[in-house]
Every structure is written in C-alpha cells, then in structure tokens.
Amino acid sequence: MLEEIYVEPNDRYEIIEGVKCMAAAAVYEHNFVAGRFFMFFNNYFEEHRNGAAFQDVDVCLSDDNTFRPDLSVVCDLDKLGADGKIHGAPDLVVEILSPSTAKRDFDQKKKIYERSGVKEYWIVDWKAKNIFVHKLIDGAYELDDVYHDYDENELAALEDYERAEVKTEIAVSILPDLNVNIHRVFKTWWKVH
Numbered sequence: 001m002l003e004e005i006y007v008e009p010n011d012r013y014e015i016i017e018g019v020k021c022m023a024a025a026a027v028y029e030h031n032f033v034a035g036r037f038f039m040f041f042n043n044y045f046e047e048h049r050n051g052a053a054f055q056d057v058d059v060c061l062s063d064d065n066t067f068r069p070d071l072s073v074v075c076d077l078d079k080l081g082a083d084g085k086i087h088g089a090p091d092l093v094v095e096i097l098s099p100s101t102a103k104r105d106f107d108q109k110k111k112i113y114e115r116s117g118v119k120e121y122w123i124v125d126w127k128a129k130n131i132f133v134h135k136l137i138d139g140a141y142e143l144d145d146v147y148h149d150y151d152e153n154e155l156a157a158l159e160d161y162e163r164a165e166v167k168t169e170i171a172v173s174i175l176p177d178l179n180v181n182i183h184r185v186f187k188t189w190w191k192v193h
Contacts, residue, residue: 012025012068014066014067014068015064015065015066015067016065016067016104016108016109016112017064017065017108017112018064021104023068023100023101026070026096026098027098029126029127029188030070030096030098030126032188033096033124033126033185033186034055034056034070034071034094034096035055036184036185036186037053037070037071037094037124037180037185038053038055038071040178040180040181040184040185041053041071041073041175041178044175044177044178048175048177050075050175051073051074051075051076051077051091051175052073052074052077052080053071053072053073053074054071054072054074054086055070055071056068056069056070057069057072057084057085057086058084058085058086059072059085059086059089059090059093060081060085060086060087060088061088061089061112061113061116062116065112065116066085067093067109067112069090069093069094069095070094070095070096070124071092071093071094072086072090072092072093073090073091073092073093073094073174073175074086074090074091075091075174075175076088076091088116089113089116089117089118090118091118091119091120091174092118092119092120092121092122092172092174093113093118093120093121093122094122094124095109095121095122095123095124096124096126097123097124097125097126097127105123106123110123110134110141113141114134114136114139114140114141117136118136119135119136119173119174120133120134120135120136120172120173120174121133121134121136121141122134122170124185126186128148129148129149129182129186130146130147130148131146131147131148131170131182131185132146133145133146133147133170135173145167145170147167147170147182148166148182149182149183149185149186149187150166167182168181168182168183169181169182170182
C-alpha cells in the first residue's frame with residue numbers, strides 16, 4: 001500500500017516498497033560521472049542497435065517499486081512503455097552514491113534489483129573513485145569486483161605485484177564487446193576550489 005505524502009508535481013521521488021522517498025538534485029560531479037557512463041553505453045548501442053541506455057528515467061519494477069536510477073541499460077526494447085517509463089527489470093543499472101541515498105542504494109534498492117532480476121548492478125562512489133560491480137548469479141548478487149581509478153601517486157605507492165593486478169577497464173558481461181574505461185569515467189578537466 002502506497003504511503004501518501006504530498007509531492008510537488010516536479011519533485012524527484014522514488015517508490016521503495018510502497019513508500020515515496022524524496023531524492024534531492026544531484027551535484028555536478030555526480031551528473032558528470034552519470035553522463036560518462038551514458039556516453040560509453042550510448043556509443044555502444046548506436047553502433048550495435050541491440051538495446052538502449054537511459055539516464056534518470058523511471059523504472060517500474062512492480063506496483064510498490066519505481067526507481068529512477070542514474071543509468072538504466074535495456075536490451076529488451078519491449079520494456080519501453082508509451083508513458084516514457086521502463087517497465088520491468090533493466091539488464092544493468094548504475095546508481096551513483098549521494099550522501100542522502102547511499103544506504104538505500106547499498107541495502108533496500110540492491111535487494112529489490114536482485115529480486116527483480118537486474119543482471120548487473122553497479123554502485124559508484126564518485127568521491128572515492130570506486131565502482132562496485134554486482135552480478136546476478138543463481139538469483140543472488142555476488143560482488144564481482146571493486147574497480148578503482150588510481151592516480152599516479154596511488155600507483156607509485158603500490159608494490160609491483162599489486163600494480164600488475166590493477167584493472168583499468170570493466171568488461172560488461174551483458175554486452176561482451178563493451179569495456180568501460182575507469183579513468184575516463186572519472187577524469188575531469190576542471191579543479192574544484
């Protein structure tokens with residue numbers, strides 16, 4: 001049963017287990033990283049035409065769960081509704097952490113994405129430059145890896161064997177020809193003062 005609260009028509013909210021949860025507007029670094037992910041997936045789909053990527057679009061998983069992920073990747077285009085929403089589980093979801101949503105992204109939403117059949121769930125900590133990649137295996141999420149964008153100082157501090165283990169790309173399991181370059185996701189040309 002949906003808990004009723006007053007919501008302005010232009011307010012951002014999600015419905016989690018029947019409860020409307022407000023979502024504040026994202027900061028520019030958050031949006032920049034989301035845009036970079038969109039760029040990788042959109043460029044792939046423009047060439048391959050076997051799906052589509054969407055930013056900030058409602059995903060209707062059930063009557064009680066409508067989320068607005070930072071990025072949704074859909075390979076079955078029949079899930080795209082005439083109402084401008086995605087109906088059913090996307091194949092891959094990217095959620096970029098914000099202080100107000102981090103707990104939900106790692107807990108409630110992760111469980112619901114898992115239950116709904118989202119094949120890959122990526123949680124991105126843009127401040128720490130970490131990407132947590134979860135893959136659905138036998139109906140449960142397993143942490144595939146935690147990817148990190150190492151700067152020159154961090155790389156120099158690593159032992160040779162550790163440096164040899166550093167991964168610079170994420171292989172997207174649902175799209176075998178696509179690798180996401182971690183450094184390009186986080187690389188900016190400006191400095192914050």
